[in-house]
Amino acid sequence: MMIFTSPVETIAFEGHSFYVKRDDLIHPDFSGNKARKFHYFLENDFPHITKVVSHGSAQSNAMYSLSVLAKMKGWEFEYYVEHIADYLLENPHGNYKSAIDNGMKIHVGRGGPTPTNQNILYIEEGGRQKEAEYGLKILAQEIMDWQKENNIAELNIFLPSGTGTTALFLQKSLNIEGVVGVQHPTVYTCPCVGDSEYLKKQFFELEEDANYHPIIISLEKKHHFAKLYKENYKIWLKLQQQTGVEFDLLYDPLGWRVLLAHPEVFSKPALYIHQGGVLGNESMLPRYERKYGR
Incomplete structure (x- = not known):
């Protein structure tokens, strides 16, 4: 623990x-405030959850922390962004690269996740919930x-x-x-x-x-x-x-x-x-x- x-x-x-x-x-x-915000999800069991989904920017601290949480819990992780800079795509680094390395699947474009599936944990941008x-x-x-x-x-x-x-x-x-x-x-x-x-x-x-x-x-x-x-x-x-x-x-x-x-x-x-x-x-x-x- x-x-x-x-x-x-x-x-x-x-x-x-x-x-x-x-x-x-x-x-x-x-670590940091994201560890505090996501502590609830780490400490409790969610036997029906198979995937965590969220949205925000392509270098978000929350994105990286959720990728770590998903890896710890054995969940898939999907993340929605409106845009990824060409430089970041060509030279992955920072939170983006680390989240990708942890298995994050990223979706680019307007719109975001629709919370309809009971097997999916939806997290608001920045862990605001x-x-x-x-x-x-x-x-x-x-x-x-x-x-x-x-x-x-x-x-x-x-x-x-x-x-x-x-x-x-x-x-x-x-x-x-x-x-x-x-x-x-x-x-x-x-x-x-x-x-x-x-x-x-x-x-x-x-x-x-x-x-x-x-x-x-x-x-x-x-x-x-x-x-x-x-x-x-x-x-x-x-x-x-x-x-x-x-x-x-x-x-x-x-x-x-x-x-x-x-x-x-x-x-x-x-x-x-x-x-x-x-x-x-x-x-x-x-x-x-x-x-x-x-």
Whole structure:
């Protein structure tokens, strides 16, 4: 059985001290927020399921994690994308190559899977569904146990969001799960796909009670998902130099930029959730190097 725990490390970055929850270290092939989101499907038996089907982008972290899950469970895996870049087809790498190596069958074109077959497990893009709450409850308990063991009376938590599923269910679980002598931490997040209104909509589709929603913070300047920004590349390089930790190049640079722009988050001890996804750097880093140099 896979052990779903991860260490908490202390890092110094840009003159501030942070705790980092290293969910990227859960397992070499099944880690980060996708391991938490898909924990329910890994831990439970689904004797009637023979195939898992999902959709999204051709370099999705969720796509790769689902390919690992399918391989572990002995399921087929089919994935739908609207487009695959010619360069990626000619030079398979990153999440795409690893998922193909795990047996993924990919379908290209508009439209996606139709959930009609009871032998097929359908997963929403990015793992955005109720079952994700199962693994996030475990993460919440880990955090509060660690908080108590280290006598941290108050704690702010930060993580960048795509669909917002991880941040939402983490805050909800922290509010519900209690540990004696520990104040419920506050979760802050920023939108990396779309804007704050988009993220709020995602929260409400999964949880109607706004008391369970994380606090959304952002930069004033609009950010386009997956676009190359010199500021993102620079802060990613700084993180490597100052902390020795490799972060994801798609979500984490914006996350750290937003975090540093909002000192209210680290007015209390601050815990950054490292959500993995570093395999995607195989595709993002060459793009940055081509544009901005090494």
